[in-house]
Amino acid sequence: MSWIVIIWAMTASACLTVGLMHFVVWLKQPSRDTHLSFVAAAIGAALMAAMELLMMRAETVEQFGVLLRWSHVPVFILVVSIVVFVRGLFGTGRLWLAWTVCGLRALSLIVNFFAEINLNYVEITGLRQIRIWGESIAVAEGAQNPWIWLGQGSSLLLLIFVIDASVSLWRRDGDAVAKRRALLVGGSVVFFIVASALHSALLHAGVIASPYLISAAFLSIVLVMGYELGVDVIRSSALAVELRASESHSRAIESRMDLAIDAAGLGTWEWDVARDEVRISDRSRALLGLTGSAPVDFAAFLNRVAPPDRDRVREAVHKCLENGVDPEMEFRAVSGERSDGVRWMFSRGRVELDTNGKPALMRGVVLDVTQRRQMEADAREQRDELTHLSRVAMLGELLGSIAHELNQPLAAILSNAQAAQRFLVQGPSSHDEVSQILKDIVDENKRAGDLIRRLRVLFKKGEIQLQPLDANELVRDVLKLMRGDLINRRVAASTELAPRLPEVSGDPVQLQQVLLNLLINAADAAPDGASEVHHILVRTELTNDGEVCISVIDRGRGIISAELARVFEPFVTSKKHGLGLGLTVCRTIVQAHSGRIWAENNAGPGATFRFTLHTMRDLQHEQT
Amino acid sequence: MSKLDPTIFLVDDDAAVLNGARRLLTSAGLNVETFESADAFLDRHDPAAMGCLILDVAMPGLSGLELQRALSTKRSDLPIIFLTGHADVPMSVQAMKGGALDLLVKPVDEADLLAAIDRALIRGRALREANELAASVEERLATLTPREREVMTHVVEGRLNKQTAGDLGTVEKTIKVHRARMMEKMKVRSVAELVRLLERGGVSRTPMQ
Numbered sequence: 001m002s003w004i005v006i007i008w009a010m011t012a013s014a015c016l017t018v019g020l021m022h023f024v025v026w027l028k029q030p031s032r033d034t035h036l037s038f039v040a041a042a043i044g045a046a047l048m049a050a051m052e053l054l055m056m057r058a059e060t061v062e063q064f065g066v067l068l069r070w071s072h073v074p075v076f077i078l079v080v081s082i083v084v085f086v087r088g089l090f091g092t093g094r095l096w097l098a099w100t101v102c103g104l105r106a107l108s109l110i111v112n113f114f115a116e117i118n119l120n121y122v123e124i125t126g127l128r129q130i131r132i133w134g135e136s137i138a139v140a141e142g143a144q145n146p147w148i149w150l151g152q153g154s155s156l157l158l159l160i161f162v163i164d165a166s167v168s169l170w171r172r173d174g175d176a177v178a179k180r181r182a183l184l185v186g187g188s189v190v191f192f193i194v195a196s197a198l199h200s201a202l203l204h205a206g207v208i209a210s211p212y213l214i215s216a217a218f219l220s221i222v223l224v225m226g227y228e229l230g231v232d233v234i235r236s237s238a239l240a241v242e243l244r245a246s247e248s249h250s251r252a253i254e255s256r257m258d259l260a261i262d263a264a265g266l267g268t269w270e271w272d273v274a275r276d277e278v279r280i281s282d283r284s285r286a287l288l289g290l291t292g293s294a295p296v297d298f299a300a301f302l303n304r305v306a307p308p309d310r311d312r313v314r315e316a317v318h319k320c321l322e323n324g325v326d327p328e329m330e331f332r333a334v335s336g337e338r339s340d341g342v343r344w345m346f347s348r349g350r351v352e353l354d355t356n357g358k359p360a361l362m363r364g365v366v367l368d369v370t371q372r373r374q375m376e377a378d379a380r381e382q383r384d385e386l387t388h389l390s391r392v393a394m395l396g397e398l399l400g401s402i403a404h405e406l407n408q409p410l411a412a413i414l415s416n417a418q419a420a421q422r423f424l425v426q427g428p429s430s431h432d433e434v435s436q437i438l439k440d441i442v443d444e445n446k447r448a449g450d451l452i453r454r455l456r457v458l459f460k461k462g463e464i465q466l467q468p469l470d471a472n473e474l475v476r477d478v479l480k481l482m483r484g485d486l487i488n489r490r491v492a493a494s495t496e497l498a499p500r501l502p503e504v505s506g507d508p509v510q511l512q513q514v515l516l517n518l519l520i521n522a523a524d525a526a527p528d529g530a531s532e533v534h535h536i537l538v539r540t541e542l543t544n545d546g547e548v549c550i551s552v553i554d555r556g557r558g559i560i561s562a563e564l565a566r567v568f569e570p571f572v573t574s575k576k577h578g579l580g581l582g583l584t585v586c587r588t589i590v591q592a593h594s595g596r597i598w599a600e601n602n603a604g605p606g607a608t609f610r611f612t613l614h615t616m617r618d619l620q621h622e623q624t
Numbered sequence: 625m626s627k628l629d630p631t632i633f634l635v636d637d638d639a640a641v642l643n644g645a646r647r648l649l650t651s652a653g654l655n656v657e658t659f660e661s662a663d664a665f666l667d668r669h670d671p672a673a674m675g676c677l678i679l680d681v682a683m684p685g686l687s688g689l690e691l692q693r694a695l696s697t698k699r700s701d702l703p704i705i706f707l708t709g710h711a712d713v714p715m716s717v718q719a720m721k722g723g724a725l726d727l728l729v730k731p732v733d734e735a736d737l738l739a740a741i742d743r744a745l746i747r748g749r750a751l752r753e754a755n756e757l758a759a760s761v762e763e764r765l766a767t768l769t770p771r772e773r774e775v776m777t778h779v780v781e782g783r784l785n786k787q788t789a790g791d792l793g794t795v796e797k798t799i800k801v802h803r804a805r806m807m808e809k810m811k812v813r814s815v816a817e818l819v820r821l822l823e824r825g826g827v828s829r830t831p832m833q
Contacts, residue, residue, distance in 0.1 A: 400710050404682065407709035408638045411730035415644030418734040422651035430651075437647060444640050484709070487682045533685070 003133045004056060004211070011219045012049035015042045018226045025233060034088035037081040038225055044077035045222045049215035056137035056211050061124045064140050069118035072109050072151075078218055079105045079158055082189060085225060086165050089185065092172075093165030101161050104154035111147050119151055120144065120204055130209050139209045148204070155197050162189045181228060188224040192217040264367070271298065271349075271362040273321065284366055287345065288333060306332035306342070321359045326350050330369065344370045383588055388461040390585040391513045394520065395458055401484030402455065409448040416441050454481065457509055464510060464592060468503040468616050471540045471548050478515040479538070489534070491523045496539040504548045504613040506593050511613075514586045514597075518552040518609045521582070524575060525556025525606065547595070547612040555606040564599050586611075630675035630745055631655040635665045635691070636707070637683045641730070645678070648734055654741070662686035666694065674752060676725070676744035678737075681708040681715060689715070692722045701751045703744040707732060754824070761825030764810050772806040775799060779806070780819055 019042025026035035051071040058064040080102050087093045112119035124142035166186025172178045196217035202208045261268060267284030271277070278296040280288075288304040290296055298317075305313050309331040320327035328348040349364030395402070420437045423430035454477070479486075479493055486493055519536065526534035537553040559567060566572055568587045573580030590597040590611045597611035632654050636642045642658050649656045655675070659665040662679075663686050677695075681688040692704055706719045706727040719727050725747060726740045768776065771792075778788040785803065789796040812818045 400712070404709035407730045408641055411707075411709070411732060412638070412640035412644040414731040414733065415641070415648040419644065419647035419651045422648075426651070433647070440640065440643065444644075447640070484682065487684050487687075490687070492684060 002135055004135050004137060005053065008049050008053040008056075008215065011215050012046040012053075015046040015049065015219055015222050018042050018222060019046070022226065022229060025229075034085055035229065037084035037088060038222075038229055041078055041081035041085060041218075041225060042222050044074040044081060045215060045218035047074035048078070048218055052212045052215050058127065058138045061127055061140075064127060064138060065118055065121065065124050068120055068140070069112060069115075072112045072119060075151075075214070076105050076109045078221075079154065082158065082221070083161065086162055086185070086189070089181065089225075089228060090165045090169045090178075092168035093161055097157065097161045097164065101154055101157045104150065104157060108147070108150035108154055111150055115145060115147065118145070120148055122146075128209065132211065137211055139203075139211070141206060144204055152197065152201070155193060159190060159193055162186055162193075166190075185224055185228050189221055192221050261365075266365045266367055268365055269363070271364075273359050273362060287366055287368055304334050306334050308332070320349075320351060321362075324351055324353060324357075324359060327362075327364075330373075342370070343368060344373045383592075384461065384463060386581070387510065387513070387585050387589060390517075390581055391509075392459060394513065394516055394582065395455070397520065398482065398485050398516075401482070401486075401488055402451075404484040404488075405451060405481075406448055409444040409451075412444045413441050413448075416444070451481075458512065460509075462509065464507045466505045466507060466593075469506050469508055469511070471501050471504055471550060471613070472497040474508065474511055474515065475538050475540060475550065478512050478519065481512075482516065482519055486519075486523065486536075489523050489526070490532075491526065491534045491536055493519070493536045493538060496537060496541075498539075498541045501540060501542060501548055502615040502617055505616050506613055507589075510589045511593075514589055514611065515550070515552070517582045517586050521609070522552050522554035522556070525554045525558075527557055543612065546615060546617075548615060549610055549612045551608050551610045553602065553606065553608045555602075555604065558601050558605060559599060559607045561601065564601070567599055568597070629655075630748060631657050631673050632675055632741060633665065633669060633673075633677045633702070634658045635660075635662055635677065635683075635688075636680040637661055638680070641680070645737075648737070649741075652734070652738060662688065662691040662694075665691065671698070671700065674748060676703045676705060676741060676748055678705045678707060678741075681706050681719065682710075689718055689722065692719070692724065696723060701748070701755065703748050703751075705740050705744055757821075758825045761821060767809045768806060772802050772809070775802040776806050776810070776818070779803060779815055780822060782815075 019039045022035045022042070023039045026033075026039060029035070048071060051067055051074065055064055055067045055071070058067060083093075083098045083101055087095075087098060108119055116122065121140065121142040122145045124140050126141050127138040128141055129136040130139055163186065166182040169178050169182035169186070196214045199208075199210075199213055203210065203212070261281075262283070265283070267281050267287045269278055269280040269284050272279075276297045278298065278301060280290070280296055285291070288301065290300065290304060294300075302310055302314060313329060313331050316329050317327055319325070326349060330344055330346050333343045333345045345366055346369040347364055347366040349362045351359045352361040352363065354360035416437045420434045420441075423434050423437070475495060475497060479495070482493075515538075519538070522536045523534065535555055537551075539551045539553065541549050541551075543549050563572075568583045570584045571580045572583075587597050590613075594614055595612045597609070600608050600610070602608055632649055634642055634645050634649075634656060635658075636645070637660060639660065642660065646656050646658050657669070659668065662683060665677075666686075679688045679691060686694075688706060688708075695702065695704070703725045704723070706724050707730055708715070708727065709730045711727065711729050716727050725744050728736060728740060765773070774792060775788060778791060783791070785796050785799045789799045792799070807813070807818070810818055810821065812821055
């Protein structure tokens with residue numbers, strides 16, 4: 001076998017194979033025209049190898065000349081495809097330079113065909129046989145065509161073009177792939193062009209004698225280009241795998257979320273604010289009673305809100321859109337076909353802004369909270385019940401002294417009336433006295449009535465009703481109520497009431513209950529067997545935090561330090577009888593007023609119970 | 625109802641009750657003095673005054689019962705009528721044991737109140753008379769010599785002069801002399817009178833300070 005034939009044939013087939021591979025790729029992805037230019041380059045290289053082989057086997061000068069002439073076609077193809085490939089793969093390279101290169105090469109091709117023989121030789125004088133690898137191959141000898149500089153110029157420009165494109169690619173920041181590509185492709189193209197150009201020049205100048213090695217150079221270039229494309233293909237298939245994996249991952253996540261949403265009974269919705277379209281899940285439809293599959297807009301949603309809540313919901317949503325705040329609200333839904341009472345819905349949304357900072361999308365959930373509200377209402381009712389019972393029990397304890405208190409005005413009225421009866425008998429001189437007596441009778445009657453009215457209010461059960469209250473008046477009223485009891489127990493209550501206290505927000509009945517309880521406890525704390533009067537102090541003051549604080553200070557037995565927090569626990573009591581619920585209920589009441597209640601031991605004997613309440617001012621601030 | 629010299633003392637911390645009671649008693653023609661607390665009464669009342677004390681049990685500061693105790697330590701003979709808005713058994717028992725004349729529950733009808741005052745004043749008068757008598761007896765006894773006192777003791781026991789002389793180791797004559805002088809000093813005219821005097825003075829005798 002002829003080595004020359006084998007090598008050159010292999011070169012051609014290698015180029016064709018690689019070209020074919022990438023041709024198939026191009027068929028699958030026609031958008032990637034770097035592949036197409038590569039295929040052209042590969043074909044060009046293969047043709048070149050074929051031509052070189054034929055030239056080496058040429059027997060006549062004419063044959064050689066014609067072959068050499070036709071070999072410029074694959075050269076042209078290769079040059080153009082390299083330019084297109086570099087521009088496509090690199091994305092760099094000056095366009096005018098590219099056109100110039102191609103144009104120059106096209107020109108040299110034309111000149112080549114118009115020349116007598118070809119671009120390289122004006123005249124081929126003879127074919128010399130040289131021996132390489134045990135074979136003889138033909139090498140031309142002749143006079144150089146001066147137009148060869150066209151071809152050489154275009155090669156030079158091609159070089160410049162590739163170098164320029166490679167440098168631009170290299171300069172691209174942070175792209176390691178680009179740098180490698182620039183180095184590899186650019187570098188190898190440059191190297192092989194330079195090498196083959198030099199070799200050709202020397203050959204044609206007659207300095208050396210060897211077969212054309214252009215195809216070898218071209219093969220190398222094609223291989224490098226093929227490698228880069230291959231890397232590209234591998235990379236994109238790796239990306240495709242990653243994409244599939246992440247898609248299946250996100251599908252898994254989505255189905256988990258769907259499960260969670262369904263299990264929680266949540267309905268989801270998405271409101272495109274600009275187009276006023278709401279995409280809602282089936283659950284949402286069911287919850288809101290939006291039957292059918294008609295498209296939903298904000299108005300349709302609002303229609304499903306019960307009329308009394310509509311304005312509130314609409315305003316809240318608009319406000320959230322204005323301020324970019326996430327809305328959260330509870331509202332009643334218009335009852336569906338099974339009109340079994342009010343259904344309460346809870347909805348929370350998130351506002352998403354567009355690139356201009358305007359609300360573009362609102363996403364949210366809706367949930368049926370009727371049951372939860374019912375349970376909360378039940379719990380509240382039980383708490384109220386307990387509070388009431390505790391209050392009644394406490395008042396029951398005070399009943400004796402309350403009766404005493406009622407008897408005072410009654411006694412005064414009776415004495416006054418009977419005195420008046422006597423005075424009337426005595427005649428008109430006592431007129432003034434009788435008039436004064438009657439006035440006093442009226443006052444005393446009112447006093448009794450007032451007490452009875454107060455008691456009735458305390459005995460009634462009712463829901464907490466917040467009103468503005470004067471803490472000092474609260475203290476005074478309770479002390480008036482307890483007057484009889486305190487006297488009986490030999491307890492002297494004094495007060496230190498801060499002047500000009502701001503009004504607090506509270507339910508008068510429940511706050512009186514707290515004070516009553518604390519005072520009874522303070523009276524009970526009197527040391528056993530003491531015959532002296534037991535002193536209790538009630539103080540009101542404004543704290544540094546701007547809250548009103550009421551303190552009941554006794555000088556009794558005090559509380560064990562470890563028990564200070566526990567006294568508010570249910571069923572904790574130091575009394576011989578009693579459930580130990582009084583302070584627990586007090587804490588419930590104070591907490592319902594957003595206040596705090598706590599106990600301290602005094603520096604001296606006895607303990608202090610304190611509770612705080614918010615002022616009306618505080619609450620107004622909080623609301624705004 | 626006759627007009628009496630004695631004064632009715634009213635003590636109650638409730639001004640309306642105090643006023644009403646004052647008017648009632650004044651309209652009934654009684655002298656009334658009012659005090660808004662037990663302490664005020666102790667400070668300001670005239671210990672020598674006659675009358676009765678109408679007192680609320682439950683008062684801040686010094687209570688009614690404590691005032692009763694205080695007065696009894698002072699050996700006051702002012703009769704006490706208690707008023708209360710709410711009577712419970714232990715308190716009532718304590719009041720009566722402490723020597724109160726009566727315990728009335730408010731609101732008190734005028735008839736009940738005036739009747740109680742009546743009894744109190746009569747009782748007061750009786751007490752006073754008894755005290756005066758006792759004082760007088762004490763006075764008279766103080767004028768006796770020891771011998772005369774001895775003789776008086778025997779006479780009161782119904783001993784004859786002869787027996788008395790034998791007991792005391794002296795003669796009848798001497799006894800008669802002592803006896804006559806004793807009867808004169810004691811200002812009695814018969815043994816029966818003497819016995820009655822001593823009994824009445826002794827029974828209602830309040831020890832002299």
